[in-house]
Amino acid sequence: MEDRFKYGVSLYSFTEDFGSVMSIEEGFDHIADTGATGIEILGETHVTGYPTPDKAWLDRWFGLLDRTGLEPTNMCSWVDTKLRLGQSLSADEGVAELTRDLTLAHQLGFKFLRPKFGVISADLDPDPIWAPAVERVLDLAHKLDIVICPEIHSPTPINHPVVHGYIDFIEHTGTKNFALLIDTGIFQDRPLKSWVHEVPEGDSDHAKLINGMKVNPEELVGIAPYIAFIQAKFHHIDDNLHDENIPWEKVIPVLKRIGYTGYLSSEYEGVREPWVAIDQVRRQHVLLRRLEAACGAVHA
């Protein structure tokens, strides 16, 4: 059993429901009913009173973990380097942002923290403060037993200077508390049919984001030792249990082959309507579990 994937769900999947037609209690219940064992959250979205929730909220949080048996997996955070117009955050301020979220993530029981740094270019190069800021919180992350995970997310592919920079950082520091998070949106190989994204039409990245980056899943092999967490991004699974955008039948065998045994944490990002995501996530879990079982059958 130890060589199996772990299945989780990000509450981000329920973005169109949460706060208007779904409470956190209901979110927990929908996730637990898929058979998942892990819950992923966005600190600024799902923690009432972020970054310092009160005792009543903390009691509620731990009560929900107890009742559902879910374990906290990854907490997403942001380092808002452009918090001010015209003056970016200093590395010191970046350290303060990371410290705030490491502390909260630890308090809530998370093992992974995904900080999203502001960028400085159309190619989405992260603000260069990321390296000194992360380096200065590695001891804290080690003490709190948290792995800090930058997210490899469309339109940044696997073979890219940004990813090389993260890997160089891991090698240079020798740290076990910084590793890659892969968002499976990079493998998207067919266009999105109904999608209203934040990026306006005509933008240079628009075609890439609509049509997909088509990264070859085989590229995971080259970065296997550095992968700590996977956000199983998807957009639509049809009534025949067929994913219209992400080639899971190619992704899952590669993940099995490289021996990945971490989380596949569902991240639904489809039509911007309430009441869609709950069943989409259930469909994805059936699809992923079937593919994993099929790999096992082949190997046996």
Add this chain to the structure above:
Amino acid sequence: MYEFQLIQSTGFRNHGPEGARDGVEVRLRLPNYRGMRLSLLDGIDVTLDGEFFSHEVTSLILGGAVYDLAAMRDATTVRWAMGEHASVLVPKPGGLLPGIHHVKVAALVRSPYFPPHLQPLAVNGERLATIVLP
């Protein structure tokens, strides 16, 4: 809990003393999927029945305090939390008559992780909404 739409039904009302209204309040849900510090919001454009009010003249009422555009840009420690309402205060002497009105808003949100040329991006809402009291 929020109403699903960006522009909330409840909270759409005239502002100021009855008989001497000086504006209109348009209540919004958080125009983002994550709570954010107020300095990441670069103002909110509002159009009431075709009359345009720029983000440079509207202000925001959040947690009992009123922020004009300059105050918003300075508010690096104030959070607009998920679940919290805020109202755009539109300077419209006399307010609006009771009845159904066409309301449009564009909240200008800066997301530092977006490419620089997409900051800010407008988060848009448009609907018919009802003023009850004069």
